[in-house]
Amino acid sequence: MLEEHRDRVYGHALYCLRDPDDAADLTQEAFLRLWRRGPEIDEPRLAAWLMRVVRNLCIDHVRRRRTVVVHFGRPDPDALDQLPDGDGPDTGPSHGVAQQESRREMMAALATLPPETRSIMLMHYWQGMKLHEIATALDLNLNSVKVRVHRARKALRAVLDEQAAETATAKRMNG
Amino acid sequence: MKKNCATIELLLAEYASGDLADADRALVTRHLAGCAACRDELAREQRLREQLGALPPAVCPPAVTAAIRSAVRAETAARAAGRPRRRTRWIGAGAALGLAAAAVLLVAVLPERAPRSPGAVDVASIDSVTITDHDRDRARARRDVEWALSYTAGIVDRTEKESIAGVLRHLVTAGPSGS
Ligand SMILES: [Zn+2]
Numbered sequence: 001m002l003e004e005h006r007d008r009v010y011g012h013a014l015y016c017l018r019d020p021d022d023a024a025d026l027t028q029e030a031f032l033r034l035w036r037r038g039p040e041i042d043e044p045r046l047a048a049w050l051m052r053v054v055r056n057l058c059i060d061h062v063r064r065r066r067t068v069v070v071h072f073g074r075p076d077p078d079a080l081d082q083l084p085d086g087d088g089p090d091t092g093p094s095h096g097v098a099q100q101e102s103r104r105e106m107m108a109a110l111a112t113l114p115p116e117t118r119s120i121m122l123m124h125y126w127q128g129m130k131l132h133e134i135a136t137a138l139d140l141n142l143n144s145v146k147v148r149v150h151r152a153r154k155a156l157r158a159v160l161d162e163q164a165a166e167t168a169t170a171k172r173m174n175g
Numbered sequence: 176m177k178k179n180c181a182t183i184e185l186l187l188a189e190y191a192s193g194d195l196a197d198a199d200r201a202l203v204t205r206h207l208a209g210c211a212a213c214r215d216e217l218a219r220e221q222r223l224r225e226q227l228g229a230l231p232p233a234v235c236p237p238a239v240t241a242a243i244r245s246a247v248r249a250e251t252a253a254r255a256a257g258r259p260r261r262r263t264r265w266i267g268a269g270a271a272l273g274l275a276a277a278a279v280l281l282v283a284v285l286p287e288r289a290p291r292s293p294g295a296v297d298v299a300s301i302d303s304v305t306i307t308d309h310d311r312d313r314a315r316a317r318r319d320v321e322w323a324l325s326y327t328a329g330i331v332d333r334t335e336k337e338s339i340a341g342v343l344r345h346l347v348t349a350g351p352s353g354s
Contacts, residue, residue, distance in 0.1 A: 002240060002243060002244075003240075006235040006239070006240060006243075007232060007233060007234055007235050009235070010233055010234075010235035010236075010239065011232060011233030011235075014233050015230060015233070020236075023233075024236065024238075024239045024242070027235060027239050027243070028239060028242055028243050028246060031243045031247075032243070032246055032247065032250070035247050035250070036250075099229075102226070102229075103229075103230060103231075106226055106227065106230065107230075121227065122227075124188065124192075125223065125224055125227035125228055126227050126228065126230050130189075130192070130194045131188065131189055131194065132194075143185075146185045146186070146188070146189075147185065149188045150184055150185050150187070150188070153188070153219065153220060153223055156223060157219050157222075157223065160226075
C-alpha cells in the first residue's frame with residue numbers, strides 16, 4: 001500500500017510546495033493519518049482519500065508558510081533539479097537543460113496559483129485524474145472543478161507567456 | 176455566441192482528455208468548427224496539457240519510506256504500551272508561545288502535576304501531564320487542556336490559534352482510544 005501510493009503523494013506535495021523536505025514531511029503525515037484511520041478507508045477509495053489528505057496538508061502548509069516566506073525567502077527554486085530526467089531516447093545534455101528550464105518555468109507558474117487550484121491542476125494534468133474523480137475526492141461540485149481548471153488554465157498561460165516574453169527580451173539584449 | 180463560448184470553454188479540458196460524454200463531445204466539436212476563438216483556447220489547453228503532463232514522475236526517497244515505517248512502528252509501540260504518540264514536530268514559534276501560556280494555566284488547574292517553572296516553553300511537560308496519567312486523570316487533564324486552549328487562544332492571533340489548536344488536538348486526542 002505504501003509502495004503503491006507513496007510516489008504520487010510525495011510527487012503531489014513536491015510539485016505543490018517545491019521543497020523536497022516539506023514534501024517528505026507531508027508524505028509522512030499523510031501516511032500516518034492513513035495508518036491511524038486503518039480499515040475505515042477501503043481500497044477503492046484509498047487513492048482519492050490520500051489525494052484529499054495531501055492536498056489539504058499542502059494548503060495548510062502554504063498558508064502557514066506565507067508569513068514565513070517574508071522572513072526567510074522563497075522556496076528552493078532548484079528543488080526541481082532533483083527530479084529524475086525523462087528517460088526518453090533523445091535525452092541528451094542540452095535537452096536536459098532545456099527540459100529543466102521548462103520545468104522550472106512551469107513550477108514557477110504553478111506556484112502563482114492558489115494552492116487549492118494548484119492541487120486540482122496537478123491531479124488532472126499530471127496525475128491523470130478525471131475531473132469528476134477530483135470532484136468526488138475533494139467533495140466539490142463538478143462544475144466548480146471545471147470553472148477552476150478553466151480559470152487556472154488562463155492564469156497559467158498568462159504567466160507562461162509573460163515568462164516567454166521575458167526570456168525573448170533577455171536573449172535579444174544578450175545577443 | 177459569447178455565452179455559448181463560455182459554456183464550451185468549460186468543457187475543453189475534458190474534451191482534450193477524452194472524458195466527455197458523447198453528447199457533450201458532439202456539442203463541442205460542432206462549436207469548434209465555427210469558432211476560431213474556442214479553437215485557439217483548445218490549442219492552449221492542449222499545450223498546457225503537454226507541458227504539465229511532461230513533468231516527470233517524482234520518486235519518494237527511500238529515507239521517507241523508512242521514516243514512515245519507523246513512525247508507524249513507534250506509534251504501534253506507544254499504543255501497545257498505553258501511551259499516545261508524541262508529535263511535536265509541527266510546533267512553530269507561535270504555537271510554542273501559546274503552549275507556554277497553556278502551561279502556565281495548567282500550573283493553576285493541575286498544581287500537583289504541572290511543571291514547576293511555568294516561564295519555560297516546556298512542551299514536554301504538557302505531554303507528560305496529558306500522557307502519563309491514568310485514564311480518569313487523563314480525561315480530566317484533557318478537559319483542562321481544552322479549557323486552557325480556549326483561554327489561551329483569545330490572546331494570540333488567528334494563525335497561531337490554529338496551530339495551537341492543531342498541536343493540542345494532537346496531544347489531547349492522542350491515546351489508545353484516540354483516532
Ligand atoms: Zn467559441
